[in-house]
Amino acid sequence: MNFSLCEESDADHWIYAGEGNLNLVVRYTGDNQIYKGKVLRVIKNSKNNQGPIQDNIVFKKQFSERVIQPLLGKEYVVQMSPVETSSEFLTRLAKHVEPFRPAFRTDRQIVTDSPISFLLNDLTQVWPNSPTLTYELKPKWGFKPDSSFISRNNIKKSSCRFCMHSYLREIPANDFCPLDLYSADRSRVQKAVRVLFTEKSLSKTLSVSVDGKKLSLSSIDHQNLLGFTNNNTDLMQEVLTNVILKDPILQIIKQLQTHLDELDVEGIYSLCHQNKDLLKLVTDDICIWKDVVDLHQKRRQDNPGFFMDGVCNTEEQKQRVYEYILSMTFKDCSIMINVTPSQATDISDKTITLADGLSFRYDVKVIDTDLKSIKKIPYWFELDQSIVKHATETNFEKKCH
Incomplete structure (x- = not known):
């Protein structure tokens, strides 16, 4: 894993972009070239989440690459790069994005002890x-x-x-x-x-x-x-x-x-x-x-x-x-x-x-x-x-x- 977002202050450079039932996405606005043009996908809590968090996240990446990609075709699948995330970063990020979330989504919160999140290309900046x-x-x-x-x-x-x-x-x-x-x-x-x-x-x-x-x-x-x-x-x-x-x-x-x-x-x-x-x-x-x-x-x-x-x-x-x-x-x-x-x-x-x-x-x-x-x-x-x-x-x- 080549990337890490562990400093609490790192969260200030990410803004709310959207979310689904299982994941929340934030967009990078800072000056670090590593993250420019990227979004970060963090997981939310779910009653279906079972087992170690890291195992669940690794499985999601494998599922995308080895199941979804062969069925859809590689050109239609967004590639995911794992990034280390600390609880301090995720806790501050959760607080930072909360005012921008739609009310019907707030029953599920960011999992703040997730050791891994995913970097993806920002699809609005192709x-x-x-x-x-x-x-x-x-x-x-x-x-x-x-x-x-x-x-x-x-x-x-x-x-x-x-x-x-x-x-x-x-x-x-x-x-x-x-x-x-x-x-x-x-x-x-x-x-x-x-x-x-x-x-x-x-x-x-x-x-x-x-x-x-x-x-x-x-x-x-x-x-x-x-x-x-x-x-x-x-x-x-x-x-x-x-x-x-x-x-x-x-x-x-x-x-x-x-x-x-x-x-x-x-x-x-x-x-x-x-x-x-x-x-x-x-x-x-x-x-x-x-x-x-x-x-x-x-x-x-x-x-x-x-x-x-x-x-x-x-x-x-x-x-x-x-x-x-x-x-x-x-x-x-x-x-x-x-x-x-x-x-x-x-x-x-x-x-x-x-x-x-x-x-x-x-x-x-x-x-x-x-x-x-x-x-x-x-x-x-x-x-x-x-x-x-x-x-x-x-x-x-x-x-x-």
Whole structure:
């Protein structure tokens, strides 16, 4: 380990950038060249954290490198470098960022005795000398299940999970459906992007920043954006639409979600109900996960069609439970899309040119890919049943395509 943040005063050079359920991210603002252009990811306490903290952190790095990276592709995974962190540094950092945290996140605090945190490239500074527009998109589920464990007339086969869940939570009806984002159809992607920019209830699905500073989507028309003076709302929507249509990342995520969840939660829960030991499977052994990935990829090569019959032997049941846990990770991941102005002569594969001739380079990374807890399977099943029951009993009519 080459880096260390052990002095209490070191915390003063890091500012709050964001957080998820398990990690909090801070951005470096000091003059040390080692940390310039970097963010620091520190872990938060969780009821699922078990065993020595250092072992958990090392496993997260291995999981990213040996499981997520082979499935997604190396170009989409952010590389993590371990850095030593002292309790003095983390305690001061926790106090420093607390006023900037959203209230709904403050039930979990930074683990101040974590001996290791991770340095990552700041994804809002991919091109340090050029203005950078960053979209953080949480695309959600990109498919409707087609499992033999689901009855033919089950509403899940006509309405997507996101739309039914929004209906259950009484989120105001809107025209957004994640299946449109994944469709690879320009008009549908344009529609989904337009709604994401205009519907306040979807603020957790899409956020936008310029050079790391978050924008208010309701007032971007009056801001100078990347040096352009045309309608910024239209420009931002068109850029995002074109990147989604050109880059294969959403199709990769959709395939992973679908192929890792061939049995649906109803089939997975049925297996676990019959064999309680499946809920006690080991999940902190990286060798097991590497084997799971290898077996999954081999099955997809040998038999690319869905396996629609029941899973018989115990080893295959374990494999399918492990795969389902991975599918839940990809259903809850986020995508960071960065763009910067480019010359029309730029022949990079990661370049888009709009109808008016403006060109942009882009970069895509997938984040929030930590392993989910196997113990949540009963909860996921109960939630699934609640969503379906409510939609069925109240004659939910929205059909998703």
